Amino acid sequence: MALVIRNTPRTDLALVDALGAIGVATLHEAQGRRGLLGAHLRPIYRPVRVAGTALTCEVPPGDNWAIHVAVEMAQPGDIVVVTPTSPCEDGYFGELLATSFMAHGVRGLVIDAGVRDVADLTKMGFPVWSRAVSAQGTVKQNPGNVQVPIVCAGAAVRPGDVIVADDDGVVVISREDAASVLALAREREANEVAKREQLAAGVLGIDMYDMRADLAARGLTYRDYEG
Amino acid sequence: MALVIRNTPRTDLALVDALGAIGVATLHEAQGRRGLLGAHLRPIYRPVRVAGTALTCEVPPGDNWAIHVAVEMAQPGDIVVVTPTSPCEDGYFGELLATSFMAHGVRGLVIDAGVRDVADLTKMGFPVWSRAVSAQGTVKQNPGNVQVPIVCAGAAVRPGDVIVADDDGVVVISREDAASVLALAREREANEVAKREQLAAGVLGIDMYDMRADLAARGLTYRDYEG
Amino acid sequence: MALVIRNTPRTDLALVDALGAIGVATLHEAQGRRGLLGAHLRPIYRPVRVAGTALTCEVPPGDNWAIHVAVEMAQPGDIVVVTPTSPCEDGYFGELLATSFMAHGVRGLVIDAGVRDVADLTKMGFPVWSRAVSAQGTVKQNPGNVQVPIVCAGAAVRPGDVIVADDDGVVVISREDAASVLALAREREANEVAKREQLAAGVLGIDMYDMRADLAARGLTYRDYEG
Amino acid sequence: MALVIRNTPRTDLALVDALGAIGVATLHEAQGRRGLLGAHLRPIYRPVRVAGTALTCEVPPGDNWAIHVAVEMAQPGDIVVVTPTSPCEDGYFGELLATSFMAHGVRGLVIDAGVRDVADLTKMGFPVWSRAVSAQGTVKQNPGNVQVPIVCAGAAVRPGDVIVADDDGVVVISREDAASVLALAREREANEVAKREQLAAGVLGIDMYDMRADLAARGLTYRDYEG
Amino acid sequence: MALVIRNTPRTDLALVDALGAIGVATLHEAQGRRGLLGAHLRPIYRPVRVAGTALTCEVPPGDNWAIHVAVEMAQPGDIVVVTPTSPCEDGYFGELLATSFMAHGVRGLVIDAGVRDVADLTKMGFPVWSRAVSAQGTVKQNPGNVQVPIVCAGAAVRPGDVIVADDDGVVVISREDAASVLALAREREANEVAKREQLAAGVLGIDMYDMRADLAARGLTYRDYEG
């Protein structure tokens, strides 16, 4: 049996967009270094940044039927997040599906598998993070699950969670944590302004962060070169 | 012993060029989802598209002598397809060989190994699909085989077969199938125009393809979210 | 215990810059096909070329404290070369550290691990060769070693050795060999000019290099196609 | 902050042991082809089979402190399931920790990282499924989380879920599903007895399953060899 | 469309068995270092050696229906050789299929994908070479091709070719070459007896093969250690 869950809750788009103004690395730090999807997911073009609400999709190896099913559940602001039920690098997604996604306001695709038509997708400005680029076609015989909680590239993703993706990769932030992560991330960004100025002026990080005593306590020893 | 086979047949270039007007993904579908080379072969620059007739070359690990031998067999419109006899990521090919290839009308290189001088190759506009970029030099001590049937990146390639390569990867189409695959691919492209319009207008793929009954028959079930 | 070695010798920058005018593949050939770092180290943007003196740094998995320590040892012209003590793809380095590096005249980073903020690093024009791009943050709890001899991506690197890196990868040239490798590389480049002209004019490499007898002696045999 | 959750519920051991009498492949089928951990997790010795309740543990790269913390939470029948917060192959676990685990009734270890002392672990009969064997030592500086829901090798695992592991790999069965999966798996095993007898007697599967019509409907065509 | 080719020719079993008395490495050398399947195919138990005639089978990702179809084509002495149409590590094969294979005289399985029930297969003494061990189940929805020429693990295999597999891997020998390869391999084995005796007696290979002049000509230079 394959399931589609309707009317799943979504994070408010204003909150999503505010998170999307911040980079993936900072958001990941702000939520305690959690929620990153595996670094093998790479964008098909760069630079790129997008934020949206997760529309989840679980597909069998070599079968993209569920992605077609997922479109019906799409709302503007969604990012479709696809995971295969066993490892697969086939090209599940191309420009026809992207055309359909864009018509429904979908902002991007995150897929732990392959995609194709990447020249067209780049021209269309439809951002994709994938494990592979592969022209290998897929069948439509087994519908998978849509809008169920999934594991994608090692991270747990639920429908409606916030996805932010950029040149550095993809992070998921749960609906419940979105507001607090935003606050922490903004604080972090604010703190970095002063640090950046000091570092640009040549101040050493180990002085700026007052680390010399800690380093010595941890055994750091300086010696002169003796050949 | 190493062999060079002379006077191998080639697909007509008009047919090759007609196939080259179509993307790899479509051609792969049109010939029944066959003939793709492994997705680990990636172009050194993007966007790119090229079509040509396979000039095959089999090389020992770390030895590129046979590629020099292959140039003599080259005809305008060829794409050199190189496979190592055991896995190797050395840089078999660089700008000097590319200069020689271009002088003989070779259109590109597909190699299940490494290449170097990729900045120069990019400037020269000589397209390459490879497993790796590596500056590692090779020797010239063992001639391999030229214009024999080979397996490259998991696909069987014969001299004169059609090679089409783009941002999505590389596909081989046999001499015998080239005309029929072209016809099927054109039909496929024509069909996609109307589909694209419908999808762009927001029609759901599952409606456009009339899939709802099939999906239900395969067990697809809709439920409302219950938290 | 963690060590920082002060006052390590460096290759003269004039020599470094002269080497930096030559590509990695040519330098690697000129020093007898030695000194390449593994081809899995890839630049975060292309095209790119940089040369500098190695500032070495050894870091625990998931801990970038030693990179902060390394900045104090930096001199204009250095390239920081970082190796983890066990394999790790975390994002050890981002734009704040790059800001600090640039303020101290560091020309680039070579790291057998991950980096993040690659969109910013690209905008800043700070070149990086890495194993991965990953937003995964690191801690500051264990200082590693700075300016000790290391193995990075399979190559032995000592402080002050010359590092040249471009689109093809990264090569290390020892302080002692820098001058002689420069001479050999220039000779090689000079020789290639005439070869390039001949090849561009359609001369076959096997004729230009006078290889036909050798090829026959090694068993190369020509046959006509028989279907 | 690092968390240890106390008093997490566990699946009843009688149920666990009944599931452990059945192989991983059958259990995975019985619960709808779900719950397998990635096939890169391999046993350090074979043959082997174990079942237990998941005691979850999340560790930083190169830091095994949380595994020491986990022992205090152990109850007889547990299998410790360890996931690193970023990919790592260090040797987090060896015979001293195994000695401690065995003293507390822990039945085995599943770890998406490396282990060491595998000769000793084999002699002790302590079963381990890991991503790697590596002597690389780890530090004790950052406690991770214990008995929180985790993702291990691509599968979501909660404290107290059933883990069954054998030569084929590792499967997780949720506490809620354990009884129903047991029933379905037993049914499946029962059905296989008759099938096995028929197949052993030479009956073709396509006849036993009555597949010939379906195959023809799906386009299966028989032809005679023509050379 | 999926094809089954009936009445494909097979190499004579007496010849197959004679080849099976010789190891894979020797046979591979005897046929000019050709025909090895990729070294990622590993036996599920060791030591092991088997020879047979290839019964080829091409399967979609995650679908093992064609393996069931293949049984009907089986003859005593066959080894089933399975390749997926795109990379897949699912467990296509287990003890029920092995039971069926054994009932029809099939001697083993070579599969560039995953298998399961390896404990049972080991007990049954049914030899398998695979890319992975995985409990992941497959579906029966798309019949693939049976007894067509395939590429498996980088090697071209035709129905009826000889497959020999042992602890070192898998080699394919074409029907046409089987007799000549046998002769050459036996000669090679005979030659090795005398060499083995000399080497066991302490004669240096470089003397036995009279290599010193060649080595000097290739630039080999001896120096004394100078610290």
Place this chain on the structure above:
Amino acid sequence: MALVIRNTPRTDLALVDALGAIGVATLHEAQGRRGLLGAHLRPIYRPVRVAGTALTCEVPPGDNWAIHVAVEMAQPGDIVVVTPTSPCEDGYFGELLATSFMAHGVRGLVIDAGVRDVADLTKMGFPVWSRAVSAQGTVKQNPGNVQVPIVCAGAAVRPGDVIVADDDGVVVISREDAASVLALAREREANEVAKREQLAAGVLGIDMYDMRADLAARGLTYRDYEG
């Protein structure tokens, strides 16, 4: 040019044998968690343990001539350590070379490439750690270097250094450090006896090591399960 360095110093065999009585993991810890070769080097049979003095050998891809050259330099107690100049998985070594090695007192082989005849090597009791098992043959055309300092599997190895290898992997200990590492490793082993007893008696590691205060200081927090 290829070099053979004669009369390189070796660690005293009594010291080597004393180190060989201790496991790789303990020795690696005793020398400050340094000197491990990459975990991708695996023994061809288990259990196994060997110690010896490194006889180093650098080989081109697909060419094992230097291994034949190395035998002349062999002394009883040596372990041959082979690294390819670029990554290669060919089968550089088999039972004939092992016969020759054993005749000269060589105790084992460590190779960052492939080996073959592993069934024979296992029967002969000749231990090998390799990256791959592959029947792929190699040529004898380019002598490499023998008894020069090399990098093997990420670790720097000099002729005469101590190599200890077991089921966990391979460690190198420099000639200069051998005695001190032995002392530290014995101390470490002695300390572990008491720890093992306590752990076996059920004492928690976090109590035995008195870690509770440290854990709390690092933020470890205990909570009760709340569903």
